[in-house]
Amino acid sequence: MNTKVQLENMNVHFGANHAVKSVNLDFPANSVTAIIGPSGCGKSTLLRAVNRMHDLVPTARVSGRILLDGTDVYARGVDPVAIRRKIGMVFQKPNPFPAMSIHDNVVAGYKLNNSLKRGEAEEIVETSLRRVALWDEVKDRLKSSAMDLSGGQQQRLCIARTVAVQPEVILMDEPCSALDPIATLKIEELVEELKERYTIIIVTHNMQQAARVSDATAFMYMGEMVESGPTKKIFTTPEMKQTEDYITGRFG
Numbered sequence: 001m002n003t004k005v006q007l008e009n010m011n012v013h014f015g016a017n018h019a020v021k022s023v024n025l026d027f028p029a030n031s032v033t034a035i036i037g038p039s040g041c042g043k044s045t046l047l048r049a050v051n052r053m054h055d056l057v058p059t060a061r062v063s064g065r066i067l068l069d070g071t072d073v074y075a076r077g078v079d080p081v082a083i084r085r086k087i088g089m090v091f092q093k094p095n096p097f098p099a100m101s102i103h104d105n106v107v108a109g110y111k112l113n114n115s116l117k118r119g120e121a122e123e124i125v126e127t128s129l130r131r132v133a134l135w136d137e138v139k140d141r142l143k144s145s146a147m148d149l150s151g152g153q154q155q156r157l158c159i160a161r162t163v164a165v166q167p168e169v170i171l172m173d174e175p176c177s178a179l180d181p182i183a184t185l186k187i188e189e190l191v192e193e194l195k196e197r198y199t200i201i202i203v204t205h206n207m208q209q210a211a212r213v214s215d216a217t218a219f220m221y222m223g224e225m226v227e228s229g230p231t232k233k234i235f236t237t238p239e240m241k242q243t244e245d246y247i248t249g250r251f252g
């Protein structure tokens with residue numbers, strides 16, 4: 001299997017707080033990896049290191065290596081903006097741009113990086129919305145505000161906005177935690193489809209969701225990567241007692 005993203009002895013500090021400790025982990029291409037673990041264990045911090053979101057936090061320090069197709073995303077001369085174009089991110093709460101239409105939301109990220117030729121926007125909007133299974137629901141009201149959409153639709157719109165930039169990796173930080181079970185199911189189905197084109201890393205608190213959508217699962221505890229492996233194995237015969245305790249609900 002092709003490795004898309006590789007963490008090598010990766011650490012994140014916030015001042016004196018050692019939030020992610022010496023993590024080694026491979027993310028295979030065109031697969032879904034779930035990151036699980038109790039609140040505060042460092043899941044979001046690990047995820048945000050991958051596309052250099054911590055560059056914006058003065059106290060944050062990332063060390064070790066994070067490789068995208070074998071190239072260190074933190075190497076000297078690498079443009080963080082180019083990295084975020086290749087490694088897109090979807091957040092916990094749907095965050096469409098409130099003053100923009102559905103149409104303009106989809107192309108917003110794309111327009112930051114490219115100039116649009118005539119007719120190109122329409123094509124990008126349709127392709128991206130189809131890819132997130134939202135096209136049929138919104139095609140007759142592309143000019144209306146993104147805020148008119150339901151929470152689940154807004155989250156799919158945000159995924160469309162990410163997809164429109166043509167990333168290679170998509171990071172998702174609890175993308176369903178603000179959604180009802182039906183909208184959650186739609187996002188899960190979507191994740192399954194998206195992995196044909198993208199490498200997906202998803203943080204979730206929902207064990208059933210991790211078991212349903214992911215190929216591999218990584219369990220973190222207090223900043224450390226306790227155990228990772230095929231999802232089926234992690235959920236049926238984990239090696240570590242901490243993993244077993246967590247997945248069976250004994251703590252966390």
Ligand SMILES: Nc1ncnc2c1ncn2[C@@H]1O[C@H](COP(=O)(O)OP(=O)(O)OP(=O)(O)O)[C@@H](O)[C@H]1O
Pocket residue numbers: 014017019037038039040041042043044045046057059
């Ligand atoms: N911007 C920041 N500045 C300082 N400390 C931070 C920052 N972001 C996270 N931390 C610290 O890093 C540690 C890990 O936090 P993180 O948000 O990664 O946990 P998490 O596993 O995502 O938790 P949750 O499940 O609650 O989202 C915590 O001790 C947190 O206080």
Ligand SMILES: [Mg+2]
Pocket residue numbers: 043044045173
């Ligand atoms: Mg988090």
